[in-house]
Amino acid sequence: MKKEGNFKLVYWFLPLAVILVFFYLYPLADAIRLSFTNTRIGKLDSVYTVRSYIRVFSDPDLLIVLRNTLVFVVFTVFFQLFFGLLVGLLLETQLRGMGILKVAMITAWVVPGVIAGITWNIMFSSSAWGVINNTFELFGGNRVPFMTRPATALLATIITNVWRGTGFSGILQYGALRGIDPQLYEAADIDGANSRQKFFRVTLPLLKPMLMINLVLITIATVNTYDAIWSLTQGGPGIATTVLSLQTYKSTFLRMNLAQGAVYAVLMIVSSIVFTTIYLRLMKGQDHA
Amino acid sequence: MKKMLLLIAMISLIAMSLFSQGSEDSAAPAAPVASATEAGTPGAPIKLRALIGSWNTMAATVEDRKDFYEKQLLAWAERHPDVYVEIEGIPGGTTAQAMTKLITAALAGNPHDFANIDSQWVGNFHEAGVLSPIDAYLDDADKTQFFDFTKMVTMREGRQYGLWAETGLLLYYWNENISPEPPAVWEDVFALNDKLKKSESDMIPFLTIAKGASAAFAFLPFYWAQDAILFDPADNFRPVFGEGRNREAMIKTLNFYRDLLAAGAMPPEIISYEHNEVAAEAKAGNAASFIGGSWLLGQLNVEDWGYGSLPMYKEGVESNIYGGWTFGFLAKDERKLEASVNFVKEVYTDKEAMSERLPLHGYIPVRKDVLSSEGFNTPFYNEIFKQLEVGRARPATSLYPDVEVLVEVAIGKIVAGETDTAKLVDQMFADVSAAYNDR
Numbered sequence: 120m121k122k123e124g125n126f127k128l129v130y131w132f133l134p135l136a137v138i139l140v141f142f143y144l145y146p147l148a149d150a151i152r153l154s155f156t157n158t159r160i161g162k163l164d165s166v167y168t169v170r171s172y173i174r175v176f177s178d179p180d181l182l183i184v185l186r187n188t189l190v191f192v193v194f195t196v197f198f199q200l201f202f203g204l205l206v207g208l209l210l211e212t213q214l215r216g217m218g219i220l221k222v223a224m225i226t227a228w229v230v231p232g233v234i235a236g237i238t239w240n241i242m243f244s245s246s247a248w249g250v251i252n253n254t255f256e257l258f259g260g261n262r263v264p265f266m267t268r269p270a271t272a273l274l275a276t277i278i279t280n281v282w283r284g285t286g287f288s289g290i291l292q293y294g295a296l297r298g299i300d301p302q303l304y305e306a307a308d309i310d311g312a313n314s315r316q317k318f319f320r321v322t323l324p325l326l327k328p329m330l331m332i333n334l335v336l337i338t339i340a341t342v343n344t345y346d347a348i349w350s351l352t353q354g355g356p357g358i359a360t361t362v363l364s365l366q367t368y369k370s371t372f373l374r375m376n377l378a379q380g381a382v383y384a385v386l387m388i389v390s391s392i393v394f395t396t397i398y399l400r401l402m403k404g405q406d407h408a
Numbered sequence: 409m410k411k412m413l414l415l416i417a418m419i420s421l422i423a424m425s426l427f428s429q430g431s432e433d434s435a436a437p438a439a440p441v442a443s444a445t446e447a448g449t450p451g452a453p454i455k456l457r458a459l460i461g462s463w464n465t466m467a468a469t470v471e472d473r474k475d476f477y478e479k480q481l482l483a484w485a486e487r488h489p490d491v492y493v494e495i496e497g498i499p500g501g502t503t504a505q506a507m508t509k510l511i512t513a514a515l516a517g518n519p520h521d522f523a524n525i526d527s528q529w530v531g532n533f534h535e536a537g538v539l540s541p542i543d544a545y546l547d548d549a550d551k552t553q554f555f556d557f558t559k560m561v562t563m564r565e566g567r568q569y570g571l572w573a574e575t576g577l578l579l580y581y582w583n584e585n586i587s588p589e590p591p592a593v594w595e596d597v598f599a600l601n602d603k604l605k606k607s608e609s610d611m612i613p614f615l616t617i618a619k620g621a622s623a624a625f626a627f628l629p630f631y632w633a634q635d636a637i638l639f640d641p642a643d644n645f646r647p648v649f650g651e652g653r654n655r656e657a658m659i660k661t662l663n664f665y666r667d668l669l670a671a672g673a674m675p676p677e678i679i680s681y682e683h684n685e686v687a688a689e690a691k692a693g694n695a696a697s698f699i700g701g702s703w704l705l706g707q708l709n710v711e712d713w714g715y716g717s718l719p720m721y722k723e724g725v726e727s728n729i730y731g732g733w734t735f736g737f738l739a740k741d742e743r744k745l746e747a748s749v750n751f752v753k754e755v756y757t758d759k760e761a762m763s764e765r766l767p768l769h770g771y772i773p774v775r776k777d778v779l780s781s782e783g784f785n786t787p788f789y790n791e792i793f794k795q796l797e798v799g800r801a802r803p804a805t806s807l808y809p810d811v812e813v814l815v816e817v818a819i820g821k822i823v824a825g826e827t828d829t830a831k832l833v834d835q836m837f838a839d840v841s842a843a844y845n846d847r
């Protein structure tokens with residue numbers, strides 16, 4: 120009887136398993152296989168080799184790309200979580216105008232990355248049409264050449280991605296906040312807790328599981344982001360804003376070097392796994408604490 | 409019972425759809441059609457699949473272009489009732505994706521019968537061996553009237569594989585109110601900078617394009633003018649730009665950019681500028697001179713702006729670069745190949761079609777008989793004719809896109825503060841040489 124039950128379970132999971140194998144596992148395995156070849160788009164004949172790895176790891180620009188990726192991911196994820204939490208708390212207050220805030224947050228999130236990049240490119244421009252620099256000037260400041268200095272260009276990409284992703288983060292946090300039993304706050308009130316204590320002793324501990332899920336999701340999304348950066352800076356000046364995902368795109372679609380593109384894609388997978396493992400360890404550690 | 413009913417319903421639906429298809433086939437021959445997605449007589453025995461830039465079809469956003477393509481397609485359809493073409497458009501700004509998809513489909517044995525191919529991508533298609541020779545379907549005019557630079561790209565080993573449809577080149581534009589005599593050499597550009605600084609003008613002395621593929625497009629004429637080459641066509645297109653005289657020319661050209669930036673004669677914002685952005689700065693009165701596409705003239709007030717040769721490293725030297733799109737033919741079936749060539753010639757590239765079509769777009773004709781005809785005897789086209797004698801097309805090798813990406817990165821690094829241009833050239837050369845050796 121039990122055996123028959125297990126069989127049925129397998130039967131129901133089979134379509135999902137087929138989808139996972141063909142649309143997730145196979146492309147992943149193929150990307151790894153391609154990284155050990157010299158495949159170029161437009162060439163049928165390729166051989167198995169580790170040369171693509173040697174080329175990528177001996178590229179003097181690789182360290183800069185990895186550093187850019189780390190800075191971009193760490194700052195984007197931190198500020199998306201931070202502002203997302205603020206948005207969630209603000210929405211929870213049920214003040215007037217919160218409906219508009221919700222729509223604004225969701226709108227920023229659903230805007231395609233390319234559009235976000237183009238819009239912010241216009242806003243950051245040092246030309247007469249750059250609204251941010253015009254605002255600086257209006258208040259007596261100097262124009263900042265955001266796109267032409269490495270540090271400010273990277274800052275611009277982080278601001279753009281934070282703007283884009285805060286909505287998603289905020290909506291998730293808002294959902295988690297709505298799930299907290301109000302009786303816990305009433306109990307805290309009876310115990311004489313102030314607002315700060317209620318936040319750190321009740322709200323934050325109960326938000327932690329969702330914060331961790333949020334952290335993993337936005338980290339993976341940020342590591343994979345290339346569209347907004349492409350339309351904002353094209354990875355420049357030079358390679359000052361080139362991150363791993365953008366380097367993958369450039370290698371594959373601009374230089375037609377599928378093998379080296381696959382090596383960068385493997386590096387992206389590895390970095391996603393590293394970030395996620397760190398988060399999971401942290402989460403596990405807190406569960407035990 | 410329910411299952412049986414469902415089965416009967418499905419069989420009935422399939423039978424009805426087959427029947428309706430059959431009745432359509434047996435009806436009288438359909439009238440010719442022309443739209444953004446199809447042209448010719450539906451149900452005709454020769455059915456072609458084409459991939460064409462949307463701007464070159466009835467999907468064009470400008471009304472007179474749309475009307476022109478409708479007229480051309482209907483006239484072609486009347487002459488060829490035995491052919492029907494299914495048209496897929498290439499949206500603007502998606503060249504790399506479209507070309508990558510096309511070449512992959514061609515290698516998998518499922519390409520379109522003919523396609524618009526960006527001239528800089530033709531080398532990839534040659535090397536993939538997916539193009540079909542079309543010499544048998546060309547007449548004398550097709551063989552003799554196209555400029556030589558087109559043949560260096562569309563021909564391999566004496567056989568022709570494509571037809572160049574239109575081109576664009578670079579012009580140097582200068583504001584005649586600021587500078588009645590245009591800078592002819594690089595020193596003149598620095599002199600213009602000094603002059604503007606002395607008069608405390610806020611105007612940008614010199615603007616060029618350094619974003620995306622256009623970065624290399626605007627850079628290479630300066631390099632080629634020094635009698636330098638990127639690849640050696642006699643040696644299987646081996647990269648040579650990091651060797652001897654070529655290396656010196658590459659360094660000298662990067663130094664020109666570096667020194668312009670250091671002197672404040674050119675702003676670092678060039679890395680955000682494509683053709684339309686430099687034209688916008690000029691129209692806003694912010695630039696005294698700029699390098700941009702020949703098609704930008706229509707956007708400027710011609711009374712204020714002069715146009716002509718690019719300033720070069722020394723006097724008496726001229727250089728230019730030719731972009732644009734070709735048509736490549738991928739059909740293997742002879743009937744389809746002939747029908748494809750006829751379609752392209754009659755709608756796009758024969759003398760009459762080119763004469764009428766290209767002025768609507770602001771593109772430059774690539775046939776001598778078109779440019780020397782009466783309608784093109786204007787000061788602008790006379791200048792263009794001159795420029796078409798001094799430039800080069802981008803090399804037809806699959807490694808050209810590597811150079812294009814790396815030149816943009818090198819210019820960006822200079823903007824970001826890198827001053828060692830020799831190091832940049834050596835790094836670029838090592839990169840492209842490795843790609844050449846790994847192929």
